[in-house]
Amino acid sequence: MSEKLSLPIGTTLSRFIRERQEQFTYASGELSQLLRDISVAAKVVNREVNRAGLTNILGKHGAQNVQGEEQQKLDVIANNLFIKSLSNGGEVCAIISEEDENITDTQNPHGKYVIAMDPLDGSSNIDVNVSIGTIFSIYRRQSPVGSPVQESDIFQKGTEQVGAGYTLYGSSTMLVYTTGHGVNGFTLEPSLGEFLLSHPDMKIPTKGKIFSINEGSAVDFGQAVKNYVSDCKKNKFKGRYIGSLVADFHRNLLKGGIYVYPSTKSAPNGKLRLLYECNALAFIAEQAGGKSSNGIQRTLEIEPTELHQRCPLYIGSKEMVERAESFIMAGENVEK
Ligand SMILES: O=P(O)(O)OC[C@H]1O[C@](O)(COP(=O)(O)O)[C@@H](O)[C@@H]1O
Ligand SMILES: [Mg+2]
Ligand SMILES: [Mg+2]
Numbered sequence: 001m002s003e004k005l006s007l008p009i010g011t012t013l014s015r016f017i018r019e020r021q022e023q024f025t026y027a028s029g030e031l032s033q034l035l036r037d038i039s040v041a042a043k044v045v046n047r048e049v050n051r052a053g054l055t056n057i058l059g060k061h062g063a064q065n066v067q068g069e070e071q072q073k074l075d076v077i078a079n080n081l082f083i084k085s086l087s088n089g090g091e092v093c094a095i096i097s098e099e100d101e102n103i104t105d106t107q108n109p110h111g112k113y114v115i116a117m118d119p120l121d122g123s124s125n126i127d128v129n130v131s132i133g134t135i136f137s138i139y140r141r142q143s144p145v146g147s148p149v150q151e152s153d154i155f156q157k158g159t160e161q162v163g164a165g166y167t168l169y170g171s172s173t174m175l176v177y178t179t180g181h182g183v184n185g186f187t188l189e190p191s192l193g194e195f196l197l198s199h200p201d202m203k204i205p206t207k208g209k210i211f212s213i214n215e216g217s218a219v220d221f222g223q224a225v226k227n228y229v230s231d232c233k234k235n236k237f238k239g240r241y242i243g244s245l246v247a248d249f250h251r252n253l254l255k256g257g258i259y260v261y262p263s264t265k266s267a268p269n270g271k272l273r274l275l276y277e278c279n280a281l282a283f284i285a286e287q288a289g290g291k292s293s294n295g296i297q298r299t300l301e302i303e304p305t306e307l308h309q310r311c312p313l314y315i316g317s318k319e320m321v322e323r324a325e326s327f328i329m330a331g332e333n334v335e336k
Helices: 014-024 030-050 073-089 123-128 216-222 223-234 243-257 274-287 318-330
Strands: 060-064 068-071 092-097 113-121 131-141 161-169 171-176 185-187 194-199 210-212 258-261 292-294 313-316
Touching: 014 185, 030 113, 030 131, 030 161, 030 171, 030 292, 060 073, 060 223, 060 318, 068 073, 068 123, 068 243, 073 113, 092 274, 092 318, 113 123, 113 274, 123 131, 123 216, 131 243, 131 274, 161 274, 171 194, 171 274, 185 216, 210 243, 216 223, 223 318, 243 258, 243 274, 243 313, 258 318, 274 292, 274 313, 292 318, 313 318
Parallel strands: 092 113, 210 258
Antiparallel strands: 060 068, 113 131, 131 161, 161 171, 171 185, 185 194, 258 313, 292 313
8 A cells, every 4th residue: 555545544632531431430431421521622722823813813812810920812812622521421520721710610410530631831932832731630529419519529639630741732733631540642633523542652761852831931949949059050951941831841751851940039839839830730641650849848748738739749750750749848048
């Protein structure tokens, strides 16, 4: 057969989810359906992202979100698309989103799952055609099905996630997810409109040579973080920082590296949000053999008390995160 005629026939995401369904603790099909709903919403968002320059949906939306950040039009569009898709899907009873101050009640009292999401991560890169993504965590509701959503459904530690993942709208579109049985990555084949398995059983190298941190904020770093950055430089690690957490994380997952968004003098809890940015990536990192912490405590064990709670993030290759932690735990004044 001619090379030109060969199509990329492989395992579709739907088939993969169906075949792996028996691994789920509650193998009744709802989580599988939810993952499929997420993948459909991701394809729609991908379409909008791809043609945004032509459809007049680049630029600012004209409002701020609850954290005082300027919303982009695509932040709002992606948020609406995911909420609509998850609400129509019926498996989700509540959604926590970066773009919404309060929880969204999907009006599905029989939905067994709660989603926390960053519908579009990397807003500052939207208008300049640089990789952005969607991040999601899936929790099982704690309260009885059919009853109103309770705080105990919402404020669950990252260890309680039953699934997590991200999509990356980059030079290709990928969906990477875990349900606690390893990490698998799928690439969207645009002409087929299907995610196909392209990165089975992803593992992050235990050490790497990339460090990702916004050094523009270095004057605001504590001495321990400054010491760690100097250590990376002494080791001649490459500095790589896209400014979209999801894309920086994905690169380091494949190549080995560490991503750091530390506590700073003006933002003692850093910038990133525990419930819909850090926990999902921490779950994936651990499932891929990596590590994630706030410098002192495992990310997945941080107790959530607020919807938009922030936390410092040290995530990536296990040995690199442990080295960074040794600087943070040694404290402010110890020069290494
Ligand atoms: O510009 P900074 O301070 O380095 O922040 C970059 C970080 O902020 C974020 O953009 C926050 O995400 P949103 O775009 O979803 O608000 C991360 O993706 C990124 O890593
Ligand atoms: Mg984000
Ligand atoms: Mg966002």
